[in-house]
Amino acid sequence: MHEGAGTGGGSDGELARRVAAAREDAAAAEAELCRRLAPRVRLYGLRHLRDAAAADDLVQEVLVLMLERLRAGRVREPDRLASFVLGTCRLVVRNHRRGTRRREGLLDRFAGVFPHRAEPETLLLDRDRLRDCLARMAKRERTVLVLTFYAEQASGEIAVRLGTSPENVRTVRHRAFGRLRDCVTGGGA
Secondary structure: OOOOOOOOOOOHHHHHHHHHOOOOOHHHHHHHHHHHHHHHHHHHHHHHHOOHHHHHHHHHHHHHHHHHHHHOOOOOOHHHHHHHHHHHHHHHHHHHHHHHHHHHHHHHHOHHHOOOOOOHHHHHHHHHHHHHHHHHOOHHHHHHHHHHHOOOOOHHHHHHHHOOOHHHHHHHHHHHHHHHHHHHOOOOO
């Protein structure tokens, strides 16, 4: 993944050290690392998740984790950043699969409790409506909902990621969930 020097200011290791040192050019180094590594992460996601949207989500999650670790100085071997990113991809995909299996197991276990299962066509319509409603939401609200329900993160984790308080995250989530419910049920956007 571009280990050698080239365009964009040096090797991945040099760029990683700039980020970790919080140099003046750290933002440019971060952008260059993301530009270099994003296509590889997306390819990994396409191969292992077999879904373009999930691969795009993987790119975002892995690059955010990489930048958080670099900024905190928690990447032990900056010259092996590509290996770190690949390992992070593996962990995120494994956690995604584990969560999916757990949700499917719960649905199977409690299927008799629900009066009926929706027909696949109905599920597609609901999925499309949900996607449209989410797209209309403010970015911050959408981020809080995705991190809560998709990434299964607690308010404290989300607060750290967004640079706010857990109380603020809970407030944003409560309001966003209400707006999303109203939109999906036809009560408004």
